[in-house]
Amino acid sequence: MNMTIEEIKSVSIYNWMKENGYGAGSIKGKNVFYCSPLRSEKTPSFVVNTKDNLWYDFGTGKGGNLINLVEQINSAWTMHEVLGYLEKQIKEKRLQFNEDFNARILEEEKKRQWLTGKRIEYQESKNQETIVDKVIPLTHPILRDYIIQRHIDFAIAQKYCKEVHYSFRGRQYYAIAFMNVVGGMEARNKLSKRCIGKKSISAIYPNEVPQKECCIFEGFFDMLAYMTMSARMPGNGVTVVESCDLFVLNGVGEVRLLLPYLKRYDSIHCFLDNDEADRTATKEITKAYPNKSIDESYRYQCYNDLNDFLLEKK
Structure with a gap:
């Protein structure tokens, strides 16, 4: 299911009733009265409150939201069937959300x-206020230890990351550097993470030539965790078997920059975090490419992200 339960509950019950053959009802202020869809009657005693987006049947003493209504009408259905039916109707009938x-x-x-x-x-x-002193191959022992503590294969990290030394407000720092498509970089060490230069997405083509499928990650540590699992943990239950290009958002705010890159792919595997912001990003990708996008976060649904999964499973 791509829509959340809260989104489905927020679809206008009045609009749903109208689109499913119950008519426009008898409007009295914020209330709309119908003959009950739950039983046979001639005098309307089923009311929809358009302000609160709730219904109540005076004849049965039952009421609730749109999901509850479809449950009552189709009492033999499972919750999965109810939600699947409503999501399909919302898309096909272009049902409106409550105002x-x-x-x-x-x-x-x-x-x-x-x-x-x-x-x-x-x-x-x-x-x-930041001055980049040098960008070199990733070798610093403290950065290496930090990567290993995250259970990332260091050789894989060396392949996709650099080491940056920079000055900020007169003090010297060093960090793992992960480059993006516009020449900026995500800079991260055990104590801090920041972007140096312009913020953007990162695109990686491990096979050097574009593939037919791609994987999307929120941060570069999740991408490194994915590559570590692919290389070192056969049968891990998370990674896909197909060869894929890799995209890293470097923050969910960059998802719209990513969308044009996805046009050419047959399948788009979304390995984003299990939090509200990343679920919203996954839905935005799915909305743009509904027949190609696959939400893979269920594979690590008990964990916040791929790196957390790797830390537990290693």
Whole structure:
């Protein structure tokens, strides 16, 4: 299921009733009255509150949200069948969200854009004070130990990462460097993580020539964990058997930069984190490529991300 339960519950019951042959009902302010879909009657006693997006049947004393309604109408169905049916209807009939839900989504998007702008401003101010001294092959023993502590194969990390030495506000630092498509880099050590240069996604082609399938990760440690499992843990139950190109978002805020890169692929495997922000990113990818995208996060559903899974299973 691509939609969350909260999203399905927030679909307009009034719109669902109208699209499923129950008519427009008798509108009285914020309430709309119907003949009950749960029983036979001639006088309408089934009410939908369009403000709260809830229903109540005076004849049975039952009520609830849209999911509860479909459960009552189809009492023999499992919850999986109910949710699958509703998600299919929402897509096919283009059912509308309740107005309050739409307003909340719009407000959340404005907030996300504002926070993204502030993060960019902060990153740019830090970059103005950052001087990159050198970028070299990854060899520093402290960085090596940190990578090994994360159960990442160090030879794999050396293949895909560099080592950066930089100055910030007069102090010297060193970190693992993971390059992105515009020449910036994610810089990470045991104590901190930051971006040096412009923020963007990273694209990796392990087979040197483009493949028909790709995998997407939120951060480069998840990508390294994936490659470690592929190389060292046969039958791990997480990695896919097909050869894939690799994309790293370097933060869920970069998902829209990724979308144009995905056009050419037959299958898109999403290995994003099991948190709300990454689930939203997965849905955005799936919305853009509904017939190609595969949410693979169920493979490590008890863990926050791939690296956490590797730390537990190693």
